Structures are given as structure tokens and as C-alpha cells.
Amino acid sequence: MEDVAARVGVSRALVSLVFRDAPGASPRTRERVLRAAEELGYRPDSAARVLASSRSRVLGVVLTVHNPFHADLVEAVYPEAERLGYDILLSAQAPTRHVRAAVEALLGHRCEALLLLGPDTDPAFLRETARRAPVVSVGRRFPGADVETVHTAEAKGVRLAVRHLAGLGHRRITHIDGGTGAGSAERRRGYRDAMRGLGLGDFVRVLRGDHTEESGAAAARLLLAEERLPTAVLAGNDRCALGLLDVLSRAGVRVPEDVSVVGFDDIPVARLSHVDLTTVRQDVPGMAAAAVATAVNRLEDRSSALRETVLAPELVVRGTTAAPREGAREPGR
Amino acid sequence: MEDVAARVGVSRALVSLVFRDAPGASPRTRERVLRAAEELGYRPDSAARVLASSRSRVLGVVLTVHNPFHADLVEAVYPEAERLGYDILLSAQAPTRHVRAAVEALLGHRCEALLLLGPDTDPAFLRETARRAPVVSVGRRFPGADVETVHTAEAKGVRLAVRHLAGLGHRRITHIDGGTGAGSAERRRGYRDAMRGLGLGDFVRVLRGDHTEESGAAAARLLLAEERLPTAVLAGNDRCALGLLDVLSRAGVRVPEDVSVVGFDDIPVARLSHVDLTTVRQDVPGMAAAAVATAVNRLEDRSSALRETVLAPELVVRGTTAAPREGAREPGR
């Protein structure tokens, strides 16, 4: 910085000012400073910057690196953060690496706020973390944990799916739930309510699962071993639906002719032509934008109240749902 | 830090020393400092640390966030880095975000070296980046780009797969390649060589593809439209194999009875019971360890020569390969 200043013949402060895009330098000088910096290969040091300004303008994101839905969110977070002048740093949560470790790393690198994607942790830890920095939980609710929340109206999404299926003539609609996965409890409840709301209370059936392909496969094997299949299955998420589809198709069960399948999330694989999964799409750009905006808002106004942003999901009808076969219909219909 | 020092009744320097785990403090004092810090909720500020020491001990990792193989690598990188006392920062590459942006972010945050996972970029950019910091390209070779390289012996992996298939009696073994994907050119060449080496040169057939499920699906549709299927397909990677399997099974083609399928990578989905894909496993822990070690070694000895670490792959035989049906055998066998 000293060198750049010397080369242009101004003070260090002026150079600093130019690099901060702060007012107070003439266009001509600004231009000369920039050129000198270019020539000398000077790039401001973010550590020093952070230290001096006690602001880093960095948001930390904790993701489960194996989760395709998180991948979508991360991708959507970047442009939004950039728009607001923030930088993004990622840290991974994994079976072998607790959220705690990811949070420590991020905070240690001066992230001003944290976006936790479907964090697999306890409210106590979040409450504690929230005292250190604004925390936004994306996709998972933590009542009473003092964190900002951005999530989809899960129940509504499930309702859309159930109505779609019922509208096609399905009654025996089984739900494979997502266990303790993000949003899973809400989806399970939403399913029960939607079924009852349509007078299908007697057909309610929930299979335990989680948000992986494996659990969908397991559910499929369980169903195949029974006397007859349900006419439709509502999976806890797309990955579960994928596992289900795979095992069903290998067993010679045709989708959607023999059984209809609906997922949740609308991850990229679901859109592939050969999968063509009917699913409930979460508003990824909306969630990313809301998460970033919430964090930034909180940063700029510490006293602001906790927000809960709920985004509307959307049913995307593709090729895995159709009317049940005649023979599969309930008698007396 | 001042506060902690005051509370214990020592100097700031002593506190610094304790937190750096540097020798020169008695166990008793060390203990007291740590307790005081705990009570006051003091945590050293990494920005200041970095600034003062002009070392950050942070490695930057650029990954394609949608890539399950990268997810595996990232997970394996953490423990290795921790062992050597380094921190990891992630930045994503995506269709909407060039490697360049990820690299800038990481370097701006004082990463001392960069691990690029199968970077989708040009040698010129890498050469330029390598002048700024040690760069390790994982899974993709860049001859002449002055970067460290860690990759699998792709040709060997393919050879193992081809031999396995040939050993089962297959001759019409088709390869769906990975286009410009990481390692793809080597795999393609390896396939050709292996086929010729087994006297199967006449059966060489390469279908253009890329490293996505979609390309596997497309290849499957193409094959299904032909007079007869090959008896075995060697996909460019697991994702491609997955797309292929999916379309085949929906078309009523049984795997491995009607056609055998082999993937490459051994990503988590491949191991799932319902997929049970025979594949060539890349040594993920080995690659992660080598990548970290190479970066650290380079950091500690700037003058060290560029290394290329080649790891042996391993054939994992699962349920998608078997001997070809009698009828499918070549006449005259």
C-alpha cells in the first residue's frame, strides 16, 4: 500500500480510500491509484482490513456436503450475497464433523453471521451460538432457540401433493417420512391433516424413513413384500423417492401405471428426463435470498426482532404420477 | 487478551504464548490462563493472528458443490488437515460461478495453498494462480501448468474393469466416456488399450457422454434403439452408470442378466443395497491425504519440485456384473 501510495505520490490513506470505494478522491487520482496498484500487483489484505475495520462482510454457510438440496441453496446464496456486498465462506457438516466444528471454523474466520442449512444439532447449541453471532437456520425450525428461520411451508407442500393424488383418484396414499430430517415432522403432520381433510383418514399410513435413497429403497422392499401396493407413495424427499423408484422399477413395478410417486425438494436429479419425478419444489432462490437478507438485516440492526420467513412451495407435476389403474381402485368407487 | 492477562496477573505476551501452544509457560500458569480465558469467553481473533504472524495455516478447497465425489473428498480432507494443524475453507465452483471467483475469495481470505477438485478451467489460469500460491489439482492433470497433481491411475482402473468383464466372458464391451470431465481422456484411452491388449480391439466402441446421470440415460436410450445391446457397458463414472441403469431397468432390461454395468469412483450411492454397482473405487482417503500433504510440503519448502501423486484404484465387484447370457455370447466362442 505504501508502495502504491509512493508511486502515485499520495498518502496511504488516499489509497485505502480508493480501495474502499469511499468518497473523497478525485476521479483522476482514483484512476492513477488503481493503475499503480495494478502495475505493482497490489491486492488489499482482507485480514488487515477486517482487523482495522472490525467488520468483515463475510457470511458463513454450514452445509451437509453430500446433500444435493444444500448444493442448490449454496449456489443460490452466492449471487445474493454479492449483491449486498458480502462474501461467502463455506464449512462442511458431516457424520464425522459436527456442526460445532464448522461453526467454530467460520466464526474464527470472522464471519459476521451464520447460515446453517438444515442443521443437525440441538437448540441449546444454537441458542449459545446465536449469542455470538446472528444465526439463520434454513429449512429447519428451532422454536425457542433465538435464531432466525427461513423455511418452506412444508404442510402446504404436502397438501398440494396429496390433493393432486386424490384428484387423480388415489386413496391409498402412503407416506414415507423423513425421520428427524429437516422439515420432516411438519411434512408428516401435513400429510395426516391433508388426508383427513379429504376424508381419507382411514388410509393414512406412515412408514418410518429418513432423507436418503436407502430409506426409500427399504420402504419399497417393505411394500413389495405385502399383499398389495398402495396406489401412491409420498416420499419424505426426492432422494427417498429416488431409492423407492429404483427398487420398484427393478421389481417390475411400473411408475406411474402401477403406483404413483411424489417427492419433495425438486433437486436437479428429479428433473432429469429419465427420472421425471413429480415433486414439491422448494423455492430455493427465495430461501437463499431470504436467508442472506435476514442475516444482513440483523447485522445492520442488532435490535431487530427475530424473523421467521416461510416460503410457499410449488407442486411440479411430471411423469411419476397418474390416475390409479382401474383394478387398483377401491371397490365401491 | 489484555483482560485475560490482567485477570491472571501476567503479560499479554504470556497469554499469546499459551494460546499458541508455544513453550515457555509453566503448566500452572498455562492452566490459569486457559481458565481465565474460559471465564471471560475469550477466543483469539484469527484475523489479527494472521496479520501478526503472516501465516494463516489455512488451506482453501474449491469444489463443485453438486458433485458427490467431491463431497467425499472434502470430508476426507478435514481430518488430514487438522492432523497437520491446518484449517480448511471451502469455496464453490458452479456453472454460475467460475473457478476464478472461488480462487479469489479463498486467496483474499489468506489461504496459503489451494486444493482444486477436478477444476474446470484452463492451464493458463492455473499457471498464473500457481504463482500466487501453491496449487494442487486433484483428479485432473494439467501438464505444463506448474501445479501439483494428485490423481488416480485412471487407465489402470479401466483396465481392471475391462479385464473383469472379459474374464466373465464379455466381448462386446461399450464405453460411455466422460467428455471433458476430470480423468475422462485417460479413462477413454485406458479402455481402448485394455480392449486391444485382450485382443478385443474389434469390439471397441466409445459413446460420447459426460459425467452426469443424464448422459448415462441418453446413452441407454441410444443403445436401446439399436438392434442388440452390448453385453457390458463401462460408464465414465458412477453418476453416468446410475442414469444408464435407471433407463435400462425401466425398459425391462435386467442388470446384470441382460447387460453388465461398471461405474467409476465408488460414490456413496453406488454402495446402496438397491444399486449395488460394480465400480472402480478411487482411493479417496489417499487422495485427500496426498493433496493436503503435498500442499503443506510445498508451503514448508517453497523450492521443492512439483510432484505428481498417482494413486492406485481398486475394482469393487458388486451386483451389476455377471457372465453374459449364453445367447448373448459371440458365435464361435
Add this chain to the structure above:
DNA sequence: GCGCTCTACTAGAGCGCTCCAGGGGCCAAG
């Protein structure tokens, strides 16, 4: 000419840490 404002720029004090050059005790050897 004076006082005023406004623009363009500067000096210098931090930000929170590391690290080096010591400085006292204390003990064993001479």
C-alpha cells in the same frame, strides 16, 4: 478583501495479535 463552504487529501492512532530481544530467579558446577 473577508469569511465561508466544499473538495481533495494527510497524519497518526489504533485493530488484536505475534515475536524478538531481553530480564530476573534459581540451580548446578566450578
Add this chain to the structure above:
DNA sequence: CTTGGCCCCTGGAGCGCTCTAGTAGAGCGC
């Protein structure tokens, strides 16, 4: 009793920036 060495510990100068308070000088109205 000295000397040397070792162990613990301290003071203070940076690291590369930001930011506040302030200066110089130009332009303006009266």
C-alpha cells in the same frame, strides 16, 4: 561465592489496513 545456563516471563515493535480529525487550497458571495 561466582558463573553460566535454563526456565518463565515481559516490553514493545510491528503486521497492513481503517478511520477520525484535521489541513490546504479553491471557489463563492458580499
